[in-house]
Amino acid sequence: MLGVVPAPSYSRRRFLALAGAGSAGLALASCGSSGKKATPVPATGAEVVAAEQARRRSGAVVRDFSLVAAPMMADLGGGLNVATWGYGGRLPGSELRVKAGEVVRAKFTNQLPEATTIHWHGISLRNDMDGVPGMTQEVVAPHGTFDYEFTAPDPGTYWLHPHVGLHLDRGLYAPLIVDDPAEPGRYDREYVVVLDDWTDGIGQAPDAALEDLKAGRGPHAEHRKGGGPHSDALNSAGGDVSYPLFLINGRQPGAPAEFEARKGERIRFRIINAAADTPFRVALAGHQMTVTHADGFPVVPVTVDTMMIAMAERYDVTVTIGGDGVFPLMAIAEAKADEAMAIVRSGAGAVPDSGVRPPELNGKMLQRADLVAAESVRLPEGRPDRTYKIALGGGGDGYIWTLNGKPHGKNKPLEVRQGERIRLDFENTTTMFHPMHLHGHTFQVINPGGGAGARKDTTIVRPKEPVSVEFVADNPGQWMVHCHNNYHQMGGMMLTMSYVTDRALTSAERASPLGLVCDWLSPTVG
Ligand code: C2O
Ligand code: CU
Secondary structure, eight states, X not given: OOOOOOOOOOOHHHHHHHHTOSOHHHHHXXXXXXXXXXXXXXXXXXXXXXXXXXXXXXXXXXXEEEEEEEEEEEEOSTTOEEEEEEETTBSSOOOEEEETTXXXXXXXXXXXXXXXXXXXXXXXXXXXXXXXXXXXXXXXXXXOEEEEEEEOOSOEEEEEEOOSTTGGGTBOOEEEEEEOTTOXXXXXXXXXXXXXXXXXXXXXXXXXXXXXXXTTOOTTHHHHHHOOSOTTOSOTTOOSSOOSEEEETTXXXXXXXXXXXXXXXXXXXXXXXXXXXXXXXXXXXXXXEEEEEETTEEEEEEXXXXXXXXXXXXXXXXXXXOSSSEEEEEEEETTTTEEEEEEEESSOOOOOOXXXXXXXXXXXXXXXXXXXXXXXXXXXXXXXXXXXXXXXEEOSGGGOEEETTBOTTTSOOEEEOTTOEEEEEEEEOSSSOEEEEETTOOEEEEOTTSOEEEXXXXXXXXXXXXXXXXXXXXXXSEEEEEESOHHHHHTTOEEEEEEEESSOOOHHHHHOOTTTOSXXXXXXXX
């Protein structure tokens, strides 16, 4: 008895009401009506249950959490309190921490005035817990609840956020740390560092900003002229949205979070970029950083002065504190001429002005090719069974962003079969960079020259600089591939990756619409 929760049953009627489809026939017909074609594996399908069973060890420890999304006042420091939406009244939401192989059981309650879901970013979890509305679950209506339960198989730094609308650009995010029971522990203490761009409650509301972008307006025109202070600026257009503030762990730079340390200590920082529209250039004054993990997975350690971290990426770095003092940890909003700041304090001293720009910011910067997956997590050599090109486009009239020429719902799902090795070739035809994310899997980036790069779930794709990734399709279900700029995502920059099977679905599976609709409706539905 493995104690795997049975696949939940869903009401077809309620789903169709949500999706706005007129009849079941409509949904199924869109998958190809010959009846001979391979069928998408439903989110609640037998393959999904079997994959979870394989992950779950008998006697696995179950960790219970309760998560409440609700309107709240966030104290950003310096007397600034803003109205927003968050988890458990905290910003960021309280960290969830488990050990690899343990089961996360989170009772979620939605006290927001809008329907929402939770997505567990980066975790290879069972498909029906992935939080994509209309695809892996129904939205959680206001006052509704949902019980998330899944095995967390791989250690690492992850996070959680909603997968509906622009909820992520409010205060709805929290770290999810999966400890490694075999962690060599070559550090004295660790801190989680969450970066964010902030407008909710002080500047333009996220939904209004998106309306402006769709109407061809937008507050970011001046940024576009500037181009930023750095020659290799990632974000030469300055992003799409103007943010009055940038935060580290919910604090504005004038009232920064402080991390205590002692001279000579080795500190592990788990850096998470929870921003919707902002990549950050990160450096710790007076120190170099040794990068040990990318998106949760270990890399061959590499020491740098600074690094760029795009939306949804995570880097774990180790720093040896070089003296007694006050060291600003800077996160410069790339090409936005503004910053987030925290303080590493190992001695007495005043907090510096946030205008400080330590020289490390212009020192040795982490490059994609510097990152190589640690031996223990490297994909075995192999040739892809299937290669898909994903062309990134759009951003013009109407703020429509596309993958393979069409916005989500109109573009064709990528079909994969369980066990195949898949290669994705990203090609960016736009003038902006896009952090591309795959749900439910950790791919391996292919470095220039073909070498094994880092294992990641989100990778920066710059204009005119193709990026290829490979992974083994070992987690059946229906998964999203999308840009993690929340505004681009809402502009349509998403695609479905659909596991298919030749077997006949059971009647229970047929009765569950989740994972069966090919022309997914936008997750903004509801
Ligand atoms: Cu953080 Cu669909 O992703
Ligand atoms: Cu994008």
